[in-house]
Amino acid sequence: MRSHVPSRIAVVGTGYVGLGTAGLLAHLGYRVTGIDIDPDKIAQLQRGVVPIHEPGLDLLLASQEDRITWTTDYQAVAEADVIFICVGTPPGPDGTPDLRYVTGAARSIAAYLGDRPQVIVNKSTVPIGTGDFLQRLLEDHAPQFDETRHRVASNPEFLREGTALADSLYPDRIVLGGHPEAVEVLARLYGPLIEQSFTAPQGIGRPDSYSRPAVVRTTLQSAEMIKYAANAFLALKISFANEIAGLCERVGADIQEVTTGIGLDGRIGHRFLQAGLGWGGSCFGKDTQGLISAGREHAYPMPILQAAIDVNYRQRNVVVEKLLRHLKSLKGKRIAVLGMAFKPNTDDLRDAPAHDLIARLHQLGATVLAHDPVAMPRAEREWSHLTYTAAPDPATALRRADAAIIATEWEEYALLNWRDLVGTMRQPLVVDARNMLRETLPAQVEQIGRESVQVQKEAVLV
Ligand SMILES: NC(=O)c1ccc[n+]([C@@H]2O[C@H](COP(=O)([O-])OP(=O)(O)OC[C@H]3O[C@@H](n4cnc5c(N)ncnc54)[C@H](O)[C@@H]3O)[C@@H](O)[C@H]2O)c1
Structure with missing residues (x-):
């Protein structure tokens, strides 16, 4: 050899x-x-x-x-x-x-x-x-x-x-x-x-x-562990930002400014510190669970990883709670979900937060219109168990909607003419679960870990 x-x-x-x-x-x-x-x-x-x-x-x-x-x-x-x-x-x-x-x-x-x-x-x-x-x-x-x-x-x-x-x-x-x-x-x-x-x-x-x-x-074992530990740490960072975001909302702090403030510390860094709807995809959930199950085999509990998972999936409910706070009941309400892929620039729907959102909204009696720039054909095949109407474009999804949820931070959603679009909604309520809107709108806008849309300051790093 x-x-x-x-x-x-x-x-x-x-x-x-x-x-x-x-x-x-x-x-x-x-x-x-x-x-x-x-x-x-x-x-x-x-x-x-x-x-x-x-x-x-x-x-x-x-x-x-x-x-x-x-x-x-x-x-x-x-x-x-x-x-x-x-x-x-x-x-x-x-x-x-x-x-x-x-x-x-x-x-x-x-x-x-x-x-x-x-x-x-x-x-x-x-x-x-x-x-x-x-x-x-x-x-x-x-x-x-x-x-x-x-x-x-x-x-x-x-x-x-x-x-x-x-x-x-x-x-x-x-x-x-x-x-x-x-x-x-x-x-x-x-x-x-x-x-x-x-x-x-x-x-x-x-x-x-x-x-x-x-x-x-390195050795086989260490290489295998490096992959798991890297993903677990990144998942942990996102859940940490989301846990702090929840407290920010309660004490009147702004998570964007808080993560900017802590991320400037070279020991922490800004990446993977964005509060929002939490992680999805085929890796973070699976790999954190994989490490926990490896620990279980050795009678070694891993409470930090379990907490990261719990915080992540709690975040999906946070969005629904925000809707309920404004709309009281979702029965008969028309809700637009923008973004189905677990993150932008992919059509991957594995463990996508939008999946659980659509399922929960339907369960609560809402009519769901969902849009994604690339993942809709795949959703038609893989999410046939869900009840929603595929909207050909964001404008159709938003028209006469009682609320909209931004579930995936596709760049094209940031570029929409939100000012006009919210005018076509039955109730101008937008839950921006990815904290991506940068302008104040003639609408009620809910974000994660902050009171309202802040105009992005030049110094703020993302
Ligand atoms: N997707 C990611 O972002 C990513 C990143 C890093 C690591 N990983 C890891 O890489 C691995 C692959 O992930 P993926 O997302 O590419 O999976 P995937 O599901 O997209 O692709 C797996 C492919 O393997 C094929 N396959 C299954 N059994 C086979 C066999 N016996 N012979 C030949 N082909 C077979 C399937 O048909 C499928 O095309 C996973 O362990 C994943 O955790 C994924």
């Missing part, structure tokens, strides 16, 4: 992480095969259709010419020097991550491991110890398995949906865990990324302030 210079890559799982990884590695010059068990997804990719919404991804993939191929056939594993596992690890009923896709992928990989040096890299977020489990699983199922040739490594992914490509091309750090020889192969693979010697792809320029990523070489 020592002289192993990687050139052929297999990426197993072509979701948000797999597609970004495939695009990045092809851009760095490698030959990449993306493998998925979903034939529809692969058929779309083969036709040049990117099955998810991620800014810049379609252009990046389209510009790789013949460096990427898409298939449902695991045969490509036999030729690959490095095999990335990027399949989902959704939470099971008790919060423990469900490893069935990782196990399924590993078994399929095992059948095709060859008699050459190969590194099997786990990019999925997995419980600590999964790397060892994978190594044993390959040992048991790969006819050609040889410990000196086949190594399992961990290379957790830190991309954020919506900015996935910039996050992957210009990361803060690259974490490589496992046997030193496997880590060395990955360090070589990522050489152009570590040296930043590649040409920036069109539209995803290298930030002026960016130089190069730090590289953390």
Whole structure:
């Protein structure tokens, strides 16, 4: 394995992480095969259709010419020097991550491991110890398995949906865990990324302030823990801002000014300190639960993480309580929900706060009109159990509404002509659950952790 210079890559799982990884590695010059068990997804990719919404991804993939191929056939594993596992690890009923896709992928990989040096890299977020489990699983199922040739490594992914490509091309750090020889192969693979010697792809320029990523070489267990701990800490930061926001409302302080004030302390920082509707998506809820369940296995309670989760989901009720305070009852009321994706610039609806809002509003007797700039087709498929009317545009959602909730901070919602739009509502009441409105309006505007819309001061950092 020592002289192993990687050139052929297999990426197993072509979701948000797999597609970004495939695009990045092809851009760095490698030959990449993306493998998925979903034939529809692969058929779309083969036709040049990117099955998810991620800014810049379609252009990046389209510009790789013949460096990427898409298939449902695991045969490509036999030729690959490095095999990335990027399949989902959704939470099971008790919060423990469900490893069935990782196990399924590993078994399929095992059948095709060859008699050459190969590194099997786990990019999925997995419980600590999964790397060892994978190594044993390959040992048991790969006819050609040889410990000196086949190594399992961990290379957790830190991309954020919506900015996935910039996050992957210009990361803060690259974490490589496992046997030193496997880590060395990955360090070589990522050489152009570590040296930043590649040409920036069109539209995803290298930030002026960016130089190069730090590289953390560590064990399998520590790499797996770094990913969980990073997500848990970010989730915690958001919940902290939301907990302070609730008290701000009660004592007359303004959370925007408070988080600006504390974020200027270099030890704290501004990022992930925004009060609002709380986190959603496929990672924070799952990974905080995953850590708690790992603690439970070792009879080690993790009360800070549990509190972060409780505060996060309480925030979804806060919005409904604000509506009830103004409208008394929601029976027969028409409520516009702007934003369905869990955050802007993605169509990902997993654990989106808007889901719980729509469900609760309907339960309370309201008629819900919902809009999202990109996630509506997906919601039609994935949220068919919810009762709401899809509005073709924000103006239609707001017309004759008794209240509007801004649930996702899409830039286009900030750019709406709110002054005119609130005039079309039956009652001009806007619950801006993302604190994004910057102008005072002829309407009742509720925000999170502050009394009313403040005109943004130049000095205020967000
Ligand atoms: N989405 C994110 O922002 C993000 C960020 C960092 C880490 N992660 C982690 O990365 C992992 C993947 O997340 P995602 O959001 O890309 O998931 P996803 O659900 O978008 O994609 C997973 C893909 O794996 C495929 N798959 C499942 N079993 C397979 C198998 N046996 N062989 C081949 N393909 C298979 C599915 O069909 C799907 O296309 C998860 O562990 C997640 O926690 C996600």
